[in-house]
Amino acid sequence: MTDYLPIVYDTNAKTLSLSEDVKLSDYKDLNLEITQLNTLIKDLINSNYDVPPPPTKESYTKNLSMMIKKMHASAVASMRAKKFSEAAKQFTVALGLSTARFKFESFQGTITEVMINLAGRADANMMMGQWLDAYLDCDLMCTLAANVPENHLRKGICNVKLGNLQEAKSDYERGLCFGADHPRLLGELANVNKLIAEENGEL
Template structure:
């Protein structure tokens, strides 16, 4: 299979030829390659610096931290919609970090903001958005019980009771003494019993 690509020597950007325009996978790869190329050019060196805490953009970190603190403050004041918006802005800022920066540091920021935004979405009853954030968190932090709690609560209010039960049970596998998970599991088991009428009582044991 031949692929038609174009190259702009001035911008150093690659473009997809007309015969490959419909290939979304190829278009995404080209876009990512162009992003890396532009950031490498902006770095002003042939080889990007070794990712480390020392090369992490401190100014960006400070702005991201301030945005997080603003979101937390709004959450504490009960301004949940505003809080979710601030966490979204923070996530956008994180996504604008240079791709050659330390991913470990970026991952920590992502986890912090996604957890906080998921909590804000649960408060504003935007359960599908909360589910999406919690699902992403589980993909990054499988062993964190609270992320299963977040997704479980979202599933519960979306009417996905069996999925919620599975989330709570998985969360308890990583934190068997988590009282909130156990309480939510009891609630969803009662709901399943109420909905189906044929739920086995020993499932609650």
């Protein structure tokens, strides 16, 4: 007996969806894959190509890159003016532009734009004391670019502010794996070790 996935195709909208007779809670992973596939289908249809062109620098949407750079520059200017709330919003807009790219474009260029603006928004939120929001961005940065020590540094600082000292220690230690002589990481690790010792009554 063959088991069929509960998927329905809408020929008019050209989208996939779960059958109405199944519970979404039973097919969360499948529904996520359907959503991702619909995004790719939409981009493929809008591209007017039977087969997507190979991702190259030449096929990269340069106009969008210019818009992202301008928004990033505005956000940096807001940071310098200590308008951190405005900067966070501008970094968010730049992130939205980055992730709105044609999904078949070069991922290498997209990830660079995403990382730069994630770091900026994290810094803005840290300056405002929005530690949970900053942590979420830092956690994503560590996932996307684990080999960058500063990502772990930011995440560790957020964890300290959130009261997660052991997690912060792990963050700093991971960062040092990619930069053993990083002075800020070494300093923050020493500080968090002291805080942990005080918490445990060892000092």
